Amino acid sequence: MNTENGSQIDLKTVLALNIHEIKNLMALLMLKLDAIKSENREVGDARLLCHRVNDCMEQMLLLFNLQTERLTPSIEAHSPADFIEEFVQNAVVLAGDKIAIEMNVDAAPEYWFFDRDLIEMAMLNAVHNALRYANKRIIISAALQNGELALTVQDDGAGFPQAILDDPVGSLVSQRYEEMGLGLFFADIIAKAHVNKDRQGKLLLHNTGQNQGGVFTLQLP
Known part of the structure; x- marks a missing residue:
């Protein structure tokens, strides 16, 4: 691939889109775990881990927005x-x-x-x-x-x-x-x-x- 081509893929944007997609998938997984009515401690630990992974994805997106000066609070x-x-x-x-x-x-x-x-x-x-x-x-x-x-x-x-x-x-x-x-x-x-x-x-x-x-x-x- 010619990386100097003006039409090259913006890798930062691709990474941000993938992070966003992973975050959405984690959100779906969290919904499924939240729907499980279980006293099993491992289920609770898995739920918490999913939320923490989702946090990391959101933080990476926030960093991307900071780097690209797109952080504008709504x-x-x-x-x-x-x-x-x-x-x-x-x-x-x-x-x-x-x-x-x-x-x-x-x-x-x-x-x-x-x-x-x-x-x-x-x-x-x-x-x-x-x-x-x-x-x-x-x-x-x-x-x-x-x-x-x-x-x-x-x-x-x-x-x-x-x-x-x-x-x-x-x-x-x-x-x-x-x-x-x-x-x-x-x-x-x-x-x-x-x-x-x-x-x-x-x-x-x-x-x-x-x-x-x-x-x-x-x-x-």
């Missing part, structure tokens, strides 16, 4: 309470009988403007991390804080390592925290893609205290 009005309720239902399926998933939307605003798909991607990755480290429960919440929407995933594990609290995005370079760091890297990008006038979204991490777990928050203007 900002629309959504009900944070409805978003969290639907999100919690999906998280319950992932958690199975291992971890209790709780919801708190008492302080959520009636509506907010954000890209639902991007925010769901970041939140789902946070839930996957929480499922790895939680002891008994995870709390997923939405609340109005200081005039901004705070979407939070809190677990009751040992909390974030100090290295990640010190530099959430920089933790990606550490092999020890590579998987968690990659998810936080994308969450940071997604949060910052949400801009309202002179305010920009941000990723916030903290621990609630000794052995009280980590708190992941997307704060959107």
